[in-house]
Amino acid sequence: MAGKLSISNFIQVTLLAALRGLADVNTSALAFFADEVPIPSNYGDYGIYTGPDGVADDFGANSDAYRIAVSVFSQSPNIMSAGGYLVIIPRKASAPATAATLLGTGPVDLTKLTATDYKISLAIDGGADADITIGAIDSTSLLTATASLNPYALETAGATIEVTGELTAALITLKSDTTGATSALTVGSAAATDIAPALKLAGSATGAATGTERLKDAILRASALVPFFGIISTDKPADALFLETAKTIQTMDKLWIVGSPTVGDIKGIFTTILNAGLTHTRCLFYSSSADDAFDFAAGYAGRGLSIDFSGFNTAHMMHGKEIVGMVADPGMTQTVLTDCKNAGVDFYGDFGVPKVFTSGENQFFDQIYSRLAFKLRLTIAGFNFLTTTNTKIPQTEEGMNGLKGAYRKVCKQFVDAGVFAPGTWLSSTTFGKPEDHYRNIAGFGYYIYSMPISSQSATDRNARKAPATYIAAKDAGALHSADVSVMIEA
Numbered sequence: 001m002a003g004k005l006s007i008s009n010f011i012q013v014t015l016l017a018a019l020r021g022l023a024d025v026n027t028s029a030l031a032f033f034a035d036e037v038p039i040p041s042n043y044g045d046y047g048i049y050t051g052p053d054g055v056a057d058d059f060g061a062n063s064d065a066y067r068i069a070v071s072v073f074s075q076s077p078n079i080m081s082a083g084g085y086l087v088i089i090p091r092k093a094s095a096p097a098t099a100a101t102l103l104g105t106g107p108v109d110l111t112k113l114t115a116t117d118y119k120i121s122l123a124i125d126g127g128a129d130a131d132i133t134i135g136a137i138d139s140t141s142l143l144t145a146t147a148s149l150n151p152y153a154l155e156t157a158g159a160t161i162e163v164t165g166e167l168t169a170a171l172i173t174l175k176s177d178t179t180g181a182t183s184a185l186t187v188g189s190a191a192a193t194d195i196a197p198a199l200k201l202a203g204s205a206t207g208a209a210t211g212t213e214r215l216k217d218a219i220l221r222a223s224a225l226v227p228f229f230g231i232i233s234t235d236k237p238a239d240a241l242f243l244e245t246a247k248t249i250q251t252m253d254k255l256w257i258v259g260s261p262t263v264g265d266i267k268g269i270f271t272t273i274l275n276a277g278l279t280h281t282r283c284l285f286y287s288s289s290a291d292d293a294f295d296f297a298a299g300y301a302g303r304g305l306s307i308d309f310s311g312f313n314t315a316h317m318m319h320g321k322e323i324v325g326m327v328a329d330p331g332m333t334q335t336v337l338t339d340c341k342n343a344g345v346d347f348y349g350d351f352g353v354p355k356v357f358t359s360g361e362n363q364f365f366d367q368i369y370s371r372l373a374f375k376l377r378l379t380i381a382g383f384n385f386l387t388t389t390n391t392k393i394p395q396t397e398e399g400m401n402g403l404k405g406a407y408r409k410v411c412k413q414f415v416d417a418g419v420f421a422p423g424t425w426l427s428s429t430t431f432g433k434p435e436d437h438y439r440n441i442a443g444f445g446y447y448i449y450s451m452p453i454s455s456q457s458a459t460d461r462n463a464r465k466a467p468a469t470y471i472a473a474k475d476a477g478a479l480h481s482a483d484v485s486v487m488i489e490a
Contacts, residue, residue, distance in 0.1 A: 021384035025253075025376040027369070028084025028305045030072060031228035032298070033091055033218050034065045035235060046226050049086045059088075064234050064294075071295045072302035074324040079230075079301075082308040089222045091235070095213035097179035100125075101220075102187065103251045104172035104200040110145045111168055113137040118195040121188035124158045125178055131190045132157050142167050149199075159185065161199070168465075172199045176207065183207025203247055206240070216245040223252065229372075230305045231256040234294050239269045246273055246281040253372050257301045259284040259293035263336060271343045274362045280372075282365055283345045287331030296348055299323040300356070304365055307417065309373050315418035317366040317478045318346065319358045328354035360480075367475070370419045374410065378471075381406040395464060397453055403466060404448045411446040411473060420445040421476035431470045446473040 038047070038058050049055050052069040059065040065088055072078060072086055079085065118134040133153045138144040146163040154161065162173040176183045186204040187196050196202065208214050213221075215235050222228070231254055237245055249256045258281065260270070270283040284300060286293040303321055308314045328350035337357070340347050344362025348354055358364060385406035386393065393399040414420045422445040430437040432449035440447035451467035460467070 016390050019388040019390065021388045022380050024380050025229065025373075026084060026227055027229045027309070027373040027376065028079040028082040028307070029087065029228045030079050030084060030230040030232065030301055030305055031087045031089055031219075031222065031226075032065065032068055032072075033089050033215055033222075033231070033233040033235065034059070035091055035212075036063050036065055037093070038090060043090070046087050046089045046222065048226070049088065050080060055086075055088065064291075067291075067295065068232065068234070068298040071298035071323075071325055075299055075303040075306070076324065077306040078303065079305050081306045082314075084305060087226050087228050089218060089226075091215070091218045092213040095208070095211065095217065097210045098183070098208045098214070098217050099179045100176040100183040100185040100205040100207045102174040102185055102201055102203060102205045103248055104174075105202070105251050106200050107165060107169040108172055108199055109168045110137060110142075110163075110170050111139045113139065113145075113195070113198055115193045117193050118198075119190040119192045120154070120195050120199075120201075121190040122157065122159060123184070123186040123188065124176055125182055125184055129186065129188045130157070131192065132159075134195050139167060142170065145170070168463075172201060174199075174201050179207050181207065181209040203244075205244055214241060214245075216241065216248050219245070219248065219252075219254075229254055230301050232258070232294070232297050232301050234290075236260055236290075239272075242269050243272060243276070243278075246276070246278040250278050250280045252280075253376060254280060255305075255369060255372070256281045257284065257297045257304070258282070259286055259295075259297035259300075261285075261287050261290050261293040263287065263331075263339075266336070266339045266343050266345055270345050274344045279363050279368050282368075283343070283362070285336075285340055285345050285347045286329050287336075288329065292326075292329075296323060296326055296329075299326055300346070304369065307366075307369065307373070309370075309377065309417050309419070310413060312416050313418045315366065315370065315476070317358075317364060317480070318356050319364070319478070319480045321356045322354055323348060323356065326354065364478075366478070370414070374414055374419070374473075377410045377413070378407055381410050395453065395461065395466075400450050400453065400466060400469075404450060404469065407448055407469065407471060408446075411448065411471065412444075414473070415445045418476055420473045423474040423476075425472070425474065431472070437472060441472060441474050445476075446471065 036059055047058055052073050055066045055069040069086060116136040119131045120134055121129055121131050123129040135151055138148045149161040158177045160175050163170050165171045176185050184206050187201050215233055215237055266285060273281050273283055284297050286296040304318050326348055329348050332349045341359035346356055346358040349357050385403055422442055425438050425441040437447050448471050450469040453467060456467055
């Protein structure tokens with residue numbers, strides 16, 4: 001029976017709702033950019049599939065999309081083994097004209113731009129290369145920094161710098177103010193204080209006229225619509241756009257897997273990709289036809305993007321693997337094999353049985369795939385730790401231990417999966433106490449160290465910024481070949 005006075009005078013109970021965090025990025029989600037028109041009139045911008053049957057319904061059993069889907073889902077394991085899916089994104093047949101667009105290659109701390117005489121060297125829309133005065137950067141806020149990066153001189157020259165993200169981790173995009181095939185940008189080297197390297201801007205870009213959507217533009221458009229990690233397409237762009245697309249993907253923490261039947265591409269655009277360090281573009285060669293090269297890329301993607309990083313001993317490599325549904329490339333010779341090895345191009349050869357061969361010259365597929373997955377999971381783990389508490393995380397060593405604990409879970413996950421492993425640290429670079437560094441790598445396969453809270457600057461402390469954290473990990477590596485010496489005595 002209730003009394004006249006509330007029992008809250010004795011005790012109060014408050015129910016706290018759990019704050020939401022982010023799920024890990026699905027690094028087994030594969031996007032196929034199709035040139036075919038879907039059968040349903042209400043298809044929309046994309047469709048998600050967990051098997052080929054739905055693709056046959058939407059595109060027809062004789063379509064490229066269905067053939068690609070069969071190649072992807074026929075592999076064992078495949079993207080479904082790690083919770084992935086296939087997303088099909090039709091390219092627009094009558095896309096509007098686009099502007100030349102250059103993406104910065106990584107986040108920029110705008111508070112570090114302290115010079116007063118910044119310039120940027122640009123050739124815009126076919127004009128001559130010229131140094132454009134930017135001047136000083138007002139880093140009071142993201143808004144003031146964006147305004148200072150777009151002075152009158154840049155505005156009148158015909159380009160715009162767009163800024164997203166945070167003041168200390170800003171993402172920079174440089175755009176021409178015009179659109180169409182004549183829209184073009186080239187970043188040069190300014191004679192005075194060059195701001196382009198600080199903004200992580202380099203290279204060239206072109207726009208596109210109205211018509212079939214370029215693969216690069218389709219990727220940029222779709223990235224805002226649906227999550228995906230891997231990219232395949234039956235469109236292999238011409239060399240200049242191929243390079244531009246590869247540079248764009250390098251900034252996006254995604255992997256583009258592209259096949260070619262043209263032997264000249266090995267020493268041509270594929271070697272250019274290697275020399276430019278564009279490791280997020282994985283180049284494959286299959287000589288018999290364009291369709292076979294695309295099927296090889298699809299099967300390779302289906303098999304390659306199948307690692308369940310939350311599993312035990314699930315990491316794999318592509319060297320020596322078989323692609324279900326593919327026969328060995330009948331056009332492979334030792335000469336072509338050598339050219340592929342030198343260019344970092346993977347192929348499917350007849351070694352008595354058909355096997356994928358990869359030289360690792362442009363790094364191995366599993367290295368790039370696993371390191372991107374590790375980076376993305378560390379990012380999510382740090383974000384979730386900082387944002388899913390109902391109180392606050394103290395700016396103390398105790399608080400830092402919690403943050404490092406979140407990173408430690410990811411590191412252990414990757415050891416369990418077989419990506420990292422205990423071993424001997426061979427680099428001369430260490431952090432923290434060297435003996436701690438060596439002991440942790442030998443015992444656990446990773447080492448996490450943060451600068452002491454007591455060493456923080458007043459600026460960082462007032463900004464409630466965590467001290468710099470460093471992580472070292474030992475790659476488990478893989479056995480791809482072996483030499484055997486045999487001595488027989490009579």
